[in-house]
Amino acid sequence: MLRKSRLLTLFWVLVMGPAAALAAEDSMAQRMLACAACHGAEGRATGDGFYPRIAGKPAGYLYHQLLNFREGRRLNAQMTYLLERQGDAYLREMAEYFAGLSLPYPPPRPPQAEPARLQRGLQLVRQGDAARGIPACNDCHGEKMTGVLPDIPGLLGLPYDYLVAQFGAWRQGTRRGTAPDCMAAIAAKLNPEDIDAAAAWLAAQPMPADPHPAPGLPRPLPVSCGSVSATGVTR
Numbered sequence: 001m002l003r004k005s006r007l008l009t010l011f012w013v014l015v016m017g018p019a020a021a022l023a024a025e026d027s028m029a030q031r032m033l034a035c036a037a038c039h040g041a042e043g044r045a046t047g048d049g050f051y052p053r054i055a056g057k058p059a060g061y062l063y064h065q066l067l068n069f070r071e072g073r074r075l076n077a078q079m080t081y082l083l084e085r086q087g088d089a090y091l092r093e094m095a096e097y098f099a100g101l102s103l104p105y106p107p108p109r110p111p112q113a114e115p116a117r118l119q120r121g122l123q124l125v126r127q128g129d130a131a132r133g134i135p136a137c138n139d140c141h142g143e144k145m146t147g148v149l150p151d152i153p154g155l156l157g158l159p160y161d162y163l164v165a166q167f168g169a170w171r172q173g174t175r176r177g178t179a180p181d182c183m184a185a186i187a188a189k190l191n192p193e194d195i196d197a198a199a200a201w202l203a204a205q206p207m208p209a210d211p212h213p214a215p216g217l218p219r220p221l222p223v224s225c226g227s228v229s230a231t232g233v234t235r
Contacts, residue, residue, distance in 0.1 A: 028097040034082070035098075043098045049161030055101040058213045060150035062095035064178070064227045073176040074169075105157045105207045112160065113200035121201025124194060125155075134189050135222040137198065140182075145202070147213035151228045154213060155202050163199035178226035185223065 032043075035054070040046045045053035054062060069079040070086065083091065111118060123129075125145070128136035138145055140152055147154035155163070169175035170187035177183060190198075221228065 042101055049159040052162050054098045055103050057153050058147050058149050059095045059099035061153045063092050066091040075174045108204055108206055111204040117197045118201050121197035124198045132189055139222050142214040144208050146211055148217055149213050149215055156205050156207055160199050160203035167195045180224045180226050182223040182225035
């Protein structure tokens with residue numbers, strides 16, 4: 001015989017439809033509906049440019065960000081309120097749920113910058129600026145810029161406003177990572193023109209055919225990052 005809970009779910013499917021059944025069951029999908037208010041349906045992001053996509057991000061990265069919000073290294077009143085009473089195991093479960101969502105990305109918006117700014121952005125992303133100690137973005141975030149398992153996020157698919165805001169947060173100390181905080185150190189070396197150019201170029205790029213994070217990097221990270229447990233360096 002079907003258990004009572006399964007009978008109830010079947011009833012809701014037949015009478016009210018699948019959406020109502022989802023609301024009636026106790027699943028991670030149902031619990032994470034609260035995240036959709038800011039991060040969009042299934043964590044796909046919203047169009048306002050200030051809430052990032054979390055679907056498909058590496059689980060280690062998402063887990064570290066949840067810890068950072070809970071422990072005050074990232075400042076956001078809503079996130080802190082949601083997470084302050086959650087234990088590590090549940091934060092890991094949340095991270096793995098969103099990391100497991102493989103959903104299509106929308107096409108990027110047309111470039112909002114002149115060619116010279118985009119060229120400077122391309123240079124910073126692909127080559128960095130060795131004279132100023134700035135590594136290339138793809139040295140850490142992967143050749144395709146889609147992130148690296150288990151802890152490094154992708155930078156494509158993020159809106160310009162969000163990228164600029166996060167660099168500003170690192171520079172001002174309102175976003176911090178586990179020491180040594182590599183992104184804070186890099187952001188401190190970037191001037192506003194660099195940040196604008198890199199964000200404009202990244203926001204204008206389409207996702208590659210395979211948008212998933214890379215399994216590893218071809219060489220060790222160029223900087224020490226306390227929030228990166230391993231990079232799975234490939235040989």
